[in-house]
Amino acid sequence: MHPIEELAALRNPMPEPDTVTPEDCYADACDQVLEQRKNDALGLEAAGEELKTDPLLLALDDLKAKKEAVDAQIRQLLAWGREFHGSRPYGLEELARRAGYGISGVRTAYGDTEIRQVAAQIGRQPNRPRRESTKGGR
Structure with a gap:
């Protein structure tokens, strides 16, 4: 081959x-x-x-781009689950387990950038005001 x-x-x-x-x-x-x-x-x-x-390097570049896109989607879904979902956000433990993160990883996985992206995509603002973060908006 x-x-x-x-x-x-x-x-x-x-x-x-x-x-x-x-x-x-x-x-x-x-x-x-x-x-x-x-x-x-x-x-x-x-x-x-x-x-x-080299085709191998192209294939790796392609997979890296796909991985980065999936990571961005995960961050947006976490932001939606914590900031936009109903009257109560999804629990950190459940989201962490499903996303393959630790609880603290869920807390820091998304920031103001992802919240703005989610708001733009779904056409509404978060359900609750976001506490001031020291992250400076990812």
Whole structure:
């Protein structure tokens, strides 16, 4: 297998048997992954040539950007759960467990920036005034 095809295989893993429902769709799911791998390999190769960058480094850059986007979404969801949800905010312990943070991590995960982003996205202000933070608004 060519190195770019190997990268595409790592980025698009085959489903494990017994993980596709209904079971008779397993072959179709495998075919879809093979098609994704082919398209991913072509994209990596083209981007690598155009940018004159190693495809592995491009793949890592891509995953890093996705990870940063997911982290930003988690911070926004935590802000919503603590600042915008109903008459009582979600508890720190539950949010910490679900987000993979410690309790103090939830408290510091979001700041004024995330609160402003959430307010803009949902079209309303937080339910309760925010205490002055020493963070300076993330």
